[in-house]
Amino acid sequence: MAYQLIQLAVQPTDNIACPHCQQQVIDWAEEQYIQPCEHTLFIAMDIGFEYITDEFETTMRRNVDDLHANDDQVIMLDELKAAAFDHYVIYQSDLGIEGYSRYIGFTA
Template sequence: MAYQLIPLSVQATDNIQCPYCQQDVINWAEEQYVQPCEHTLFIAMDIGFEYMTDEFEQSMPRSVDDLHAHDDQVNMFAEITQSTYPNYLILKSDLGIQGYSRYVGFTA
């Protein structure tokens, strides 16, 4: 397994920080709340992707465009964890919709 999953005990409206540089990569005080730092590989939800580096996308079996085209049939977490990217960290938080989560990936 190339990734480590860390469930966060935060509310859906809480900011999420990079564990390395402490930048808020989800920052609800900003109009554009997605604020990736240099360590961020992706920001995803069970319903799609909000951000992804080209490098991480190339390590996945399917492209983001293909996943979004079939998002009603895709398990985004399963897709993320099939990446061949070496050693990454996934922070998992509640999305605010019952049964849905947000996943933020960082280089390890």
């Protein structure tokens, strides 16, 4: 398995830090709350991407445009887990909408 899935026990409005550099990659104190660091591969929700590196996108089965165009048929976690990227960690947290999650990928 190239990835590790870690389910975070945080509230939807909690900040989330990079496990490597401790930068807040989700920082609700900032107007632009998405603050990816050099270790962040993607920030996604079940309804689409908020951020993704080209490096990670090229390892996915489908590109982001295709996923967004067919978002009613996409299971985001399955798409992220199927990527051929070597060794990454997926943090999963509650999005605050019942049944929806946020996924943050970091280099391992």
